Amino acid sequence: xxxxxxxxxxxxxxxxxxxxxxxxxxxxxxxxxxxxxxxxxxxxxxxxxxxxxxxxxxxxxxxxxxxxxxxxxxxxxxxxxxxxxxxxxxxxxxxxxxxxxxxxxxxxxxxxxxxxxxxxxxxxxxxxxxxxxxxxxxxxxxxxxxxxxxxxxxxxxxxxxxxxxxxxxxxxxxxxxxxxxxxxxxxxxxxxxxxxxxxxxxxxxxxxxxxxxxxxxxxxxxxxxxxxxxxxxxxxxxxxxxxxxxxxxxxxxxxxxxxxxxxxxxxxxxxxxxxxxxxxxxxxxxxxxxxxxxxxxxxxxxxxxxxxxxxxxxxxxxxxxxxxxxxxxxxxxxxxxxxxxxxxxxxxxxxxxxxxxxxxxxxxxxxxxxxxxxxxxxxxxxxxxxxxxxxxxxxxxxxxxxxxxxxxxxxxxxxxxxxxxxxxxxxxxxxxxxxxxxxxxxxxxxxxxxxxxxxxxxxxxxxxxxxxxxxxxxxxxxxxxxxxxxxxxxxxxxxxxxxxxxxxxxxxxxxxxxxxxxxxxxxxxxxxxxxxxxxxxxxxxxxxxxxxxxxxxxxxxxxxxxxxxxx
Amino acid sequence: xxxxxxxxxxxxxxxxxxxxxxxxxxxxxxxxxxxxxxxxxxxxxxxxxxxxxxxxxxxxxxxxxxxxxx
Numbered sequence: 001x002x003x004x005x006x007x008x009x010x011x012x013x014x015x016x017x018x019x020x021x022x023x024x025x026x027x028x029x030x031x032x033x034x035x036x037x038x039x040x041x042x043x044x045x046x047x048x049x050x051x052x053x054x055x056x057x058x059x060x061x062x063x064x065x066x067x068x069x070x071x072x073x074x075x076x077x078x079x080x081x082x083x084x085x086x087x088x089x090x091x092x093x094x095x096x097x098x099x100x101x102x103x104x105x106x107x108x109x110x111x112x113x114x115x116x117x118x119x120x121x122x123x124x125x126x127x128x129x130x131x132x133x134x135x136x137x138x139x140x141x142x143x144x145x146x147x148x149x150x151x152x153x154x155x156x157x158x159x160x161x162x163x164x165x166x167x168x169x170x171x172x173x174x175x176x177x178x179x180x181x182x183x184x185x186x187x188x189x190x191x192x193x194x195x196x197x198x199x200x201x202x203x204x205x206x207x208x209x210x211x212x213x214x215x216x217x218x219x220x221x222x223x224x225x226x227x228x229x230x231x232x233x234x235x236x237x238x239x240x241x242x243x244x245x246x247x248x249x250x251x252x253x254x255x256x257x258x259x260x261x262x263x264x265x266x267x268x269x270x271x272x273x274x275x276x277x278x279x280x281x282x283x284x285x286x287x288x289x290x291x292x293x294x295x296x297x298x299x300x301x302x303x304x305x306x307x308x309x310x311x312x313x314x315x316x317x318x319x320x321x322x323x324x325x326x327x328x329x330x331x332x333x334x335x336x337x338x339x340x341x342x343x344x345x346x347x348x349x350x351x352x353x354x355x356x357x358x359x360x361x362x363x364x365x366x367x368x369x370x371x372x373x374x375x376x377x378x379x380x381x382x383x384x385x386x387x388x389x390x391x392x393x394x395x396x397x398x399x400x401x402x403x404x405x406x407x408x409x410x411x412x413x414x415x416x417x418x419x420x421x422x423x424x425x426x427x428x429x430x431x432x433x434x435x436x437x438x439x440x441x442x443x444x445x446x447x448x449x450x451x452x453x454x455x456x457x458x459x460x461x462x463x464x465x466x467x468x469x470x471x472x473x474x475x476x477x478x479x480x481x482x483x484x485x486x487x488x489x490x491x492x493x494x495x496x497x498x499x500x501x502x503x504x505x506x507x508x509x510x511x512x513x514x515x516x517x518x519x520x521x522x523x524x525x526x527x528x529x530x531x532x533x534x535x536x537x538x539x540x541x542x543x544x545x546x547x548x549x550x551x552x553x554x555x556x557x558x559x560x561x562x563x564x565x566x567x
Numbered sequence: 568x569x570x571x572x573x574x575x576x577x578x579x580x581x582x583x584x585x586x587x588x589x590x591x592x593x594x595x596x597x598x599x600x601x602x603x604x605x606x607x608x609x610x611x612x613x614x615x616x617x618x619x620x621x622x623x624x625x626x627x628x629x630x631x632x633x634x635x636x637x
Contacts, residue, residue, distance in 0.1 A: 145637055260620035261628065369595025377596050378608075385609040386616050453592045456583065460605040463580050468613035470573050479621050485633040486623075494634065 006040055007047035010065040011075055012109030015041050015082070016126070019103035023095045030095070034086045034102050041109060042079040045072065051115060060175065063115025069442040070296070071112045074232045076440060077300045078109045081224040081307055084423055088311055089217035090415025091318075100133035101221040108225035112232055116175040117165035117190070120233070124161055124197075127226055128154030134218030135210055143213040149490065150210035154226075157196035164189030180237045191238060197230035198281060199274050201250045205490030207274060208258075212266035212323075216314040219266055223273060223310045228299050231280045235295055240287025248285055249379045251278030256386035261479060262486050265313045265323040265395060269306070272349070272391040275383060276302050282380060283364045286371055289443040294363030296441055301356035301430055305348035308423040309395060312342035315412035315420070316399055325394070325481035330404030338412045339400040341420035348427040350392035350462060351384060353455045356430035359437055362449035385465045392462075393469050398481060580606075 006014075018037040022030050045067070053065035067075070082105035089097055107130055111123035128151060135147035167186030169175050180187045192203070199207045211222050238244060252275050259271035276298070283295035315338045316331065317323045332339045344355070351357035361384065368377045411417070430437045434449055472478040534546045584603065593600050 142635075256616055257619045257623045258627075260616055261624050365595055372596075374596050374598065378598075381605075381608065382612040382615075385612045389613050389616055452590050453594075456586055456590050456592050457594055457599065457605045459579075460583050460587070460603065461609040463576065463583055464606040464610040465613045467576055467580055468610045470576060472614065472617055474573070478617060479624065482624075482628070483631045484624075485629045485631055487627040487629060487633075494637070 003043070003046075006043045008053060008065075009044055010053060010110050010113050011041050011044040011079075012106040012111075012113070012123075013041070014044075015106030015109065016103045016130075017106075019099050019106065019130075022102065023099060027093050028090075030098060031086055031090050034098060035083060037102065038079055038082050038086065038105075041106065042076075045075055045079075054115075060118065061116070062119050063176075064110075064119055065113050066115030067113055070232070070236055070292075073296050073300055073440045073442065074112050074228065075109060077303050078105060078112065078225065078228075080426070081105070081303050082109075084304075084307060084419045085217065085221050085224070087415050087422070088220055088314070088419035090418075091413040092217055094137075096133060096137040097215055097217040097221070100130055100137065101217065104130040104134070104221060105225060108229050111229055114177060117161070117168070117177050118175055120177050121158055121162045121165060124193075124229075125155065125158040127229065128158060131222055131226065134222055135214045137215045137218060138213060140213075146210045146213040149493070150206050153196060153206040157193045160189045160196070161193035164191075164193060177236065179239065182238070182241055182243065191241075194230050194233045194237065195247075197226055198234060199227060199230075199251070199277055200247055200281075201254060202489050202492075204251075204255075204274055205488055205492065208267055208270040208488050209490040211270045211273075212264050216318045220307055220310045220314050223269075223306050224303050227273065227277055228303055231277065231284070231295065231299050234281065235284050235292060239284055239292055241285055244281050244285030245373065245376055246285075248278045248280070248282030249376050251275065251281055252383035253278075253379055253386075256383060256390060258486055258488060259386075259390035260394070261482075261484075263325050263481050263484055265325055265328070265399060266310065266317070268325075268390055268394060269309055269313060272309075272387065273306055275387060276306065276349070278383065279361060279364055279380060282376060283367060286367050286373070288367055288371070290363060290370065290445060290447070291367035293438070293441040293443050293445055294360065294367050297360040297363055297437065298357075300437075300440075301348065301360040301427070304423050304426050304430075305345045305356055308341060308345035308420060308427065309349065309391065311416065311420050311423065312338050312345060313395070313399070315416050318416070319409040319412065320405075320407045323399075324483065325398040326483050328399045328405045328407070329402040330400070331407060331409070332400040334407065334409045335400070335411050337417050338420065339396065341417075341424045342396050342400065344424040344427055346392045346396050348431065350388040351458065352431075352462060353450070353458060354428065354431045356427045356437075358458065359431050359434035359449055362454065363445075363447060366447070381461070385461060388462055388465045389469060393466060 015037045018033065022033055025033050047067065049068045051063060051066050054061055054063050085101055089101065092098065104127055107123050107126035111120060111127065114120035114123055132147050132151045135143055135150055164186045165175060167184065167189065171184055171186060180190065182188060182191055196203045207227070211219050214222055234244065255271035255274040259268045262268045262271060280295045280298050283291040283298065313323050315335065316328065319335065320328065322328070348355040348357045351361045365377065365380065368380065438445060438447065534549065583606065587603055594604065598604065
């Protein structure tokens with residue numbers, strides 16, 4: 001009975017429902033309630049593939065729970081991430097992070113199961129309005145501003161999605177969320193809506209702007225869902241769209257340079273996240289079964305290892321109070337476990353054999369090779385070396401080794417260690433048992449990443465990248481970590497748009513003010529003439545003007561009624 | 568990283584170079600089949616990335632309080 005009720009409910013729904021009441025649950029019990037909510041939501045997945053909940057609303061058939069081979073792997077990893085985040089945030093007594101995190105994860109999971117574009121829009125916006133509290137909860141003026149920028153961009157993406165859906169409906173008469181072909185304005189709007197959340201080039205500013213401003217727990221939670229929801233949406237809507245290969249290549253290449261010179265470690269990870277999304281976008285652009293498997297596998301592995309890296313830097317921030325590379329170093333002494341977990345995350349993202357990134361990325365690289373896309377292949381190969389460089393080496397090196405920052409701190413709280421330990425185990429498990437991992441992918445494949453040739457090639461790539469780093473360090477060519485702000489595409493709306501927009505705003509305001517002034521003048525003129533009439537006796541010395549006006553008004557009303565009755 | 572770490576890395580690098588001539592390595596694209604291609608490519612890509620980063624600093628780096636007047 002209970003199980004029937006759960007499987008009839010869209011996954012994630014219960015998480016959103018329980019997110020608010022947990023405010024009143026005391027600290028430790030709250031974490032348990034959250035885990036229970038996630039477990040019950042995960043139980044809904046046992047309903048299997050199919051359309052499980054359709055409702056009729058305003059004449060539209062809304063599909064609230066559609067599950068298939070593409071939504072399932074995303075749903076599984078979203079639940080895993082949500083559960084890991086509960087452990088990671090166990091030390092946090094304030095409810096804000098937990099309420100926002102649980103409802104945000106729930107909204108993202110519900111969005112995965114939207115069968116039509118309007119339902120998708122609702123959860124799409126819900127992820128924006130829930131997650132913004134993870135940034136706001138930082139409580140600083142800086143975070144508040146970043147949160148507002150984040151919200152504007154995210155809501156804009158939703159508005160584009162809705163507008164595109166409406167146009168698509170008027171063209172085709174269908175709101176179903178299925179494969180689309182770029183062409184009409186409607187499909188382009190939906191494509192850009194997805195592109196904003198997937199942090200396409202030039203649309204990516206919000207990611208590096210907002211994520212590093214969130215709370216310790218908040219950044220970890222944020223890193224899991226929004227962008228991967230967009231990857232899922234692209235995989236469902238635009239698989240095989242050639243343009244995505246070019247977009248994805250740009251996404252893998254450009255953030256690498258920014259990551260190298262960025263000082264804030266959580267921002268370095270945000271650039272790295274962007275670069276990883278590029279691999280998935282390329283794979284979706286290829287669109288073959290192997291490539292889609294690669295995109296999904298990469299998203300799955302990525303959520304866990306990227307979360308793990310953010311967790312380790314969150315732990316550093318929590319204990320040290322900063323994640324500026326220029327102020328860190330030597331933490332291996334005081335936070336040895338965090339260091340070990342960070343290195344597992346670093347080796348996973350760098351795609352060392354036996355770690356999850358290797359099992360996932362190999363699929364994408366092979367899919368590119370089979371298609372004969374040599375240029376894209378070389379870009380992604382270079383980006384792989386770049387990933388190793390900024391996420392694999394820079395993050396652990398500058399935080400835990402390198403120049404000693406002189407911080408004497410405690411190891412991360414127990415809950416954080418549990419979450420990082422579990423994530424590390426998953427990274428190694430996926431990397432070591434790829435056959436098992438591949439079984440949850442959308443298409444059944446016969447693929448083995450562990451042939452001697454492939455492993456050797458990858459090891460060469462990795463070891464010689466590290467050698468290049470040591471070479472540059474040893475001979476002093478490596479740029480030092482500097483306290484700085486590195487301009488990113490958010491500069492376009494934080495500076496350029498402001499500079500260009502201010503004169504326009506002034507001009508508009510000048511016209512508006514003079515219009516309002518003129519209106520005010522007319523109003524005063526009319527009012528003073530009424531006043532004059534009211535005080536001037538116009539019908540003789542005994543009847544004041546006001547009485548005449550009232551009488552006239554009554555007469556007009558009577559006449560009007562009479563006219564209406566007669567007519 | 569200390570001296571020993573560099574030595575270990577160099578040793579692994581050397582082993583990989585030797586393996587390159589024992590294992591028949593083939594890549595996903597023809598170019599990758601060239602001897603030591605991944606090693607050479609990765610090494611120069613990493614240097615290129617750092618050079619690119621230094622160049623990017625010249626045009627995109629601002630003081631830490633750049634946005635503080637917002």
